[in-house]
Amino acid sequence: MKGKIEIEEKIExxxxxxxxxxxxxxxxxxxxxxxxxNVAKVTGLGICFLGMLGYIIHVPIVYLKGLVKKV
Numbered sequence: 658m659k660g661k662i663e664i665e666e667k668i669e670x671x672x673x674x675x676x677x678x679x680x681x682x683x684x685x686x687x688x689x690x691x692x693x694x695n696v697a698k699v700t701g702l703g704i705c706f707l708g709m710l711g712y713i714i715h716v717p718i719v720y721l722k723g724l725v726k727k728v
Contacts, residue, residue: 688696
């Protein structure tokens with residue numbers, strides 16, 4: 658009896674999830690060229706920023722490792 662109730666609850670949650678997905682898909686639309694370019698620019702800037710940050714962190718660590726090995 659308990660197992661049947663659990664299965665019914667899981668089915669209800671799945672139905673609810675599918676209904677939410679359906680609502681989202683009904684609202685979706687293809688982005689305009691301007692929106693797409695803005696997202697691409699922001700993504701590119703983010704990748705460049707993270708790359709520079711990684712490089713800025715990497716250089717001193719390599720330098721410090723070189724100093725420690727010489728001692």
